[in-house]
Amino acid sequence: MRKKPATVRIARWSATHPWSAIGLWVVFVAACLVLGGAAGTNSISDEESGVRESGRAGKIVHSGDFPEKAEENVLITAEDGGKLDPAAGREAAADVIERMKALDEVEAVGDPVPAPDGKALLVPVTMKGDTENADRRVQPLLDASASVQDDHEGLRVDEVGTGSTAKGLSETLGEDFKKAELISLPLTLLILLVVFGAIIAAGVPVVLALSCVGAAIGLSTLASHVLPETSAVSNVILLMGMAVGVDYSLFYLKREREERRAGKSHVDAIEVAAETSGHTVVVSGTTVIVAMAGLYLANEATFASLATGSIIVVAVAVLASLTVLPALLAKLGRWVDKPKVPFLWRLTMRSGESRVWPALLRPALSKPFITLVVSVGALLLLAVPALDMKLKQPGSDDLSRDIAVVRAMDRLTDHFPSKGTVHQVAVRAPADRADDVESALNGLLGRTAKDELFAHDSTPTVKVSEDRTVHTVDVGTPYQPKSDGARQSLDLLREWVPQAMADVPDAESAVGGKVAQGVDFTGHLEERMPWVVGFVLLLTFVTMVMIFRSIAVALSAILLNLLSAAASFGVLVAVFQNTWAEGVLDFHSSGAVVSWLPLFLFVVLFGLSMDYHVFVVSRIREAALAGAPTRTAVREGITRSAGVVTSAAIVMVGVFAIFGTLSMVEFKQLGVGLAAAILLDAVIIRIYVLPALMTALGKWNWWPGKLSGGPDGPAPLPDQAEPGGRPAEEQPQYARFAAEQQYGQQYGQPSAQQAPQQQYQQGGYQQAPQQQYQQGAYQQPYHQGDHQDPYQQGGYQQPGPYRDDASRPGYYQQ
Numbered sequence: 001m002r003k004k005p006a007t008v009r010i011a012r013w014s015a016t017h018p019w020s021a022i023g024l025w026v027v028f029v030a031a032c033l034v035l036g037g038a039a040g041t042n043s044i045s046d047e048e049s050g051v052r053e054s055g056r057a058g059k060i061v062h063s064g065d066f067p068e069k070a071e072e073n074v075l076i077t078a079e080d081g082g083k084l085d086p087a088a089g090r091e092a093a094a095d096v097i098e099r100m101k102a103l104d105e106v107e108a109v110g111d112p113v114p115a116p117d118g119k120a121l122l123v124p125v126t127m128k129g130d131t132e133n134a135d136r137r138v139q140p141l142l143d144a145s146a147s148v149q150d151d152h153e154g155l156r157v158d159e160v161g162t163g164s165t166a167k168g169l170s171e172t173l174g175e176d177f178k179k180a181e182l183i184s185l186p187l188t189l190l191i192l193l194v195v196f197g198a199i200i201a202a203g204v205p206v207v208l209a210l211s212c213v214g215a216a217i218g219l220s221t222l223a224s225h226v227l228p229e230t231s232a233v234s235n236v237i238l239l240m241g242m243a244v245g246v247d248y249s250l251f252y253l254k255r256e257r258e259e260r261r262a263g264k265s266h267v268d269a270i271e272v273a274a275e276t277s278g279h280t281v282v283v284s285g286t287t288v289i290v291a292m293a294g295l296y297l298a299n300e301a302t303f304a305s306l307a308t309g310s311i312i313v314v315a316v317a318v319l320a321s322l323t324v325l326p327a328l329l330a331k332l333g334r335w336v337d338k339p340k341v342p343f344l345w346r347l348t349m350r351s352g353e354s355r356v357w358p359a360l361l362r363p364a365l366s367k368p369f370i371t372l373v374v375s376v377g378a379l380l381l382l383a384v385p386a387l388d389m390k391l392k393q394p395g396s397d398d399l400s401r402d403i404a405v406v407r408a409m410d411r412l413t414d415h416f417p418s419k420g421t422v423h424q425v426a427v428r429a430p431a432d433r434a435d436d437v438e439s440a441l442n443g444l445l446g447r448t449a450k451d452e453l454f455a456h457d458s459t460p461t462v463k464v465s466e467d468r469t470v471h472t473v474d475v476g477t478p479y480q481p482k483s484d485g486a487r488q489s490l491d492l493l494r495e496w497v498p499q500a501m502a503d504v505p506d507a508e509s510a511v512g513g514k515v516a517q518g519v520d521f522t523g524h525l526e527e528r529m530p531w532v533v534g535f536v537l538l539l540t541f542v543t544m545v546m547i548f549r550s551i552a553v554a555l556s557a558i559l560l561n562l563l564s565a566a567a568s569f570g571v572l573v574a575v576f577q578n579t580w581a582e583g584v585l586d587f588h589s590s591g592a593v594v595s596w597l598p599l600f601l602f603v604v605l606f607g608l609s610m611d612y613h614v615f616v617v618s619r620i621r622e623a624a625l626a627g628a629p630t631r632t633a634v635r636e637g638i639t640r641s642a643g644v645v646t647s648a649a650i651v652m653v654g655v656f657a658i659f660g661t662l663s664m665v666e667f668k669q670l671g672v673g674l675a676a677a678i679l680l681d682a683v684i685i686r687i688y689v690l691p692a693l694m695t696a697l698g699k700w701n702w703w704p705g706k707l708s709g710g711p712d713g714p715a716p717l718p719d720q721a722e723p724g725g726r727p728a729e730e731q732p733q734y735a736r737f738a739a740e741q742q743y744g745q746q747y748g749q750p751s752a753q754q755a756p757q758q759q760y761q762q763g764g765y766q767q768a769p770q771q772q773y774q775q776g777a778y779q780q781p782y783h784q785g786d787h788q789d790p791y792q793q794g795g796y797q798q799p800g801p802y803r804d805d806a807s808r809p810g811y812y813q814q
Helices: 006-016 018-039 052-063 086-101 139-151 162-196 199-223 233-261 266-298 301-322 324-337 342-348 356-366 368-388 404-415 431-448 484-500 514-548 551-576 597-625 630-661 665-702 734-743
Strands: 071-078 106-109 120-127 155-161 421-428 470-477 508-513 759-761 764-766
Touching: 006 018, 006 266, 006 301, 006 324, 018 199, 018 324, 052 421, 052 470, 052 508, 052 514, 071 086, 071 139, 071 162, 071 404, 086 106, 086 120, 086 139, 086 155, 120 404, 139 155, 139 162, 155 162, 155 404, 162 199, 162 233, 162 404, 162 630, 199 233, 199 301, 199 324, 233 266, 233 301, 233 324, 233 597, 233 630, 233 665, 266 301, 266 324, 266 514, 266 597, 301 324, 301 597, 356 368, 356 630, 356 665, 368 551, 368 665, 421 431, 421 484, 421 514, 431 470, 431 484, 470 484, 484 508, 484 514, 508 514, 514 551, 514 597, 551 597, 551 665, 597 630, 597 665, 630 665
Parallel strands: none
Antiparallel strands: 071 120, 071 155, 106 120, 421 470, 421 508, 759 764
């Protein structure tokens, strides 16, 4: 007797030892959280995140080992925004200085600095300690500023700096995610209630997905000590974890329920679910993981961090589906279908074929060429705005103005432009050339002082490292980071710096700062994108050829995924590069898309959509193998898979769309982009483009292979030939093959004995009035000892050995 696949062996152990499996999972999740919390997060530094010239500037500054101090700025202005009364301003500034000097968290307080426009006073404050945890230590300073505000009527006292800005943004994000959780969890539960019609069945995927997210966050924290982590990783883990965690559990639960309804015991139903849906989860998870690995080819720390977090959470979700989910289902037993929601339960248990999907597919099947032209044309029309896509790094100008600290930042930069957009000039040279470097930099500052592209409200100060090998100076500009003026000032400075250092031997110079980082990062992505895209496309092609033995299917998968990706990019540009949706989504358009988003979206979309594509095309191929004409095979394959695919897509769209409600524009764009991509893929691609294309191609779908359905059935694949010396009836899946002989050739090829009694009707194999092929799981038992293995969902199978081969139909069934 054959050795069962690993997914089945793991599931059987979990189902027969449920408390052990559940206990091990709880210990695993707890250990991840505890170890991750103890290790702490190793965040990406400027030295590690920079690329090109700004990256070199960061490395030069880092080599100078400058002490990092958290700086705060207390801004005093008139409450009505008009001219500041000098006496009132000086009195308030003196009060600020007195209160700040009394605090243990403060190291030094500078003298008040008047704004050039006469409308503000600035009191600089330096905190003790480094910048790492400044947000946790800044509250006493904020309280002191608020007290000054209360004691001086008619004045506005704002505090902006390293700690106060981080604290304000962190609190806003925390509130955002609490709101997102309050919306996303009930929404996901509601969707799953509609799918399952029972409260416990709907709750299991959500609980399991949340545990996966927790474990993945802990593991990613540990991984950050190998590959440093960006701040967006935890958000991406939450996004991906809820989406794939719920989807994988959904696939498994749906199949397990199908098998129980067909009369199997709980353990046997779990085994079949593990062999079919479990295998699908493994293939899907592996595809997503390998696609996400393409981000490492971007050769940039942020993408490496996002790839690591995504890979970890997908791997954990696959592990949960294969181990603890079977244990939960075995322990719950029939309780998984309770308490029933009356109307929804009857809806999910309704037998017979749905009328919706055949109606939706009718245009693609009856007029494939017209449908293909119209649907592809619609997607290309959606993709048109993507041709005007502009990329930029997110900055202060992208933050919501509903955040108090952001409004205070705006007032600070209005009165003191040099505190806003800043270019950092860094120079490294031998210590004996320190005087020459300083002289060259002072000459450079003399040129900037005469140019209107640079700020003149304060005189820049040259900083020197202790070993006198590194010099830095910050040069401000009065323009916003996204403006043309900021870019022009950067270009001019990058032209002037090499000229200034030309006479200093062995000097290495570079210009960095936020504007420079954005420009360099975008340029780097444009350079690396062909490598990442090429890797993902090659992976998709190879995977599809291995599964379906068809170059045509592989090429169509690539074209369809490119089409849906282009359309989603068009939606992204249309929404976020324009202002019409600002009121709807509550954001301020910067006229650009966040630079890291398109590449990340492309990779994620290819990974996730491959899951659906393999599942749907497997069902179509299955019907074609049984001898069905192409049109019928397409109809049956999509109709049978539509319920699971649609349910999974709705869950993903719901989870992704929640991110569109967050304050940070990069998360808004991420959520809207992914939601649009999955929605377009599940609706237009799977209902119109794919069936129309496959119907139009006909037998060429399987080129260069062939799917023939002669009197003896379709020709087996090369690795499905029966081994010599082993009769077919001894094969573990003999029941599938015996069904061919007992129930006849289904698609217009009945055997002589069975032809009068049997016909192929609308996807149902009908033998007699009392036996109906329902819910995709007609049962034809076979006997091998005392074991029964019903004829599983899927259609005709050519006799041959049962193997763990992804090319076999039935392995992607739910």
